[in-house]
Amino acid sequence: MSSVVPLFERSISPTERLYLAMQTLAPPFAIQLVIQGTGSVDERDLAVAVAGASEACPGARLVRRGERWVDSGIAPPVVVATEHSLVDTPLDDHPMLSRPLDPERGPTCEVLLLGGTRNTLVFRAFHGVMDGKGLHLWAAEVFRLLRGERTVGARDAIADHSLVESLGIDGKPTALIPTARSPFGRARPAPASRTSSGAGAPWREPRPRWSPGSPS
Numbered sequence: 001m002s003s004v005v006p007l008f009e010r011s012i013s014p015t016e017r018l019y020l021a022m023q024t025l026a027p028p029f030a031i032q033l034v035i036q037g038t039g040s041v042d043e044r045d046l047a048v049a050v051a052g053a054s055e056a057c058p059g060a061r062l063v064r065r066g067e068r069w070v071d072s073g074i075a076p077p078v079v080v081a082t083e084h085s086l087v088d089t090p091l092d093d094h095p096m097l098s099r100p101l102d103p104e105r106g107p108t109c110e111v112l113l114l115g116g117t118r119n120t121l122v123f124r125a126f127h128g129v130m131d132g133k134g135l136h137l138w139a140a141e142v143f144r145l146l147r148g149e150r151t152v153g154a155r156d157a158i159a160d161h162s163l164v165e166s167l168g169i170d171g172k173p174t175a176l177i178p179t180a181r182s183p184f185g186r187a188r189p190a191p192a193s194r195t196s197s198g199a200g201a202p203w204r205e206p207r208p209r210w211s212p213g214s215p216s
Contacts, residue, residue, distance in 0.1 A: 011069075
């Protein structure tokens with residue numbers, strides 16, 4: 001006996017409408033998680049893991065259909081660019097980190113595999129479909145599959161406004177006045193150009209060892 005998984009979809013929240021408008025004013029208006037490791041990642045293994053993680057977390061496959069986000073059923077692409085790295089290039093000006101993400105036709109998320117040794121991953125998501133925590137959860141699912149583990153999954157379609165309503169929070173919302181591409185101002189320079197004082201915006205840079213199939 002087979003079961004049919006219902007189509008994942010949800011309404012576009014008022015905050016996400018703002019993000020849709022901001023895409024043209026501050027492109028690509030994306031959240032980006034940079035992970036640098038040792039060793040290398042196989043492109044085919046990564047693509048399979050991204051597809052599986054996005055099946056478990058369909059928020060990574062959303063496209064806009066009128067007033068709703070709808071699961072396209074198409075896995076986010078894995079873009080290999082071995083000629084690009086994050087060394088000696090300011091992150092705000094990096095061509096791969098400025099690539100547009102298309103809410104209407106997709107993809108709204110993608111994974112970059114950078115560097116000649118293929119040891120740098122960048123998980124990218126248009127902010128209208130995912131926040132920072134969502135991006136982290138999706139990336140964690142990819143690594144679970146690379147390690148040969150089962151996914152946890154995140155199929156809850158609740159959005160920010162629905163969560164606030166369910167908690168009964170009221171009051172005047174915080175004004176959102178974007179003045180920079182990062183909450184910290186301009187992004188910190190690439191690792192090779194850091195100062196000894198560590199000045200600049202704090203970027204989290206996990207450095208795992210690439211060991212697909214290992215238990216940890």
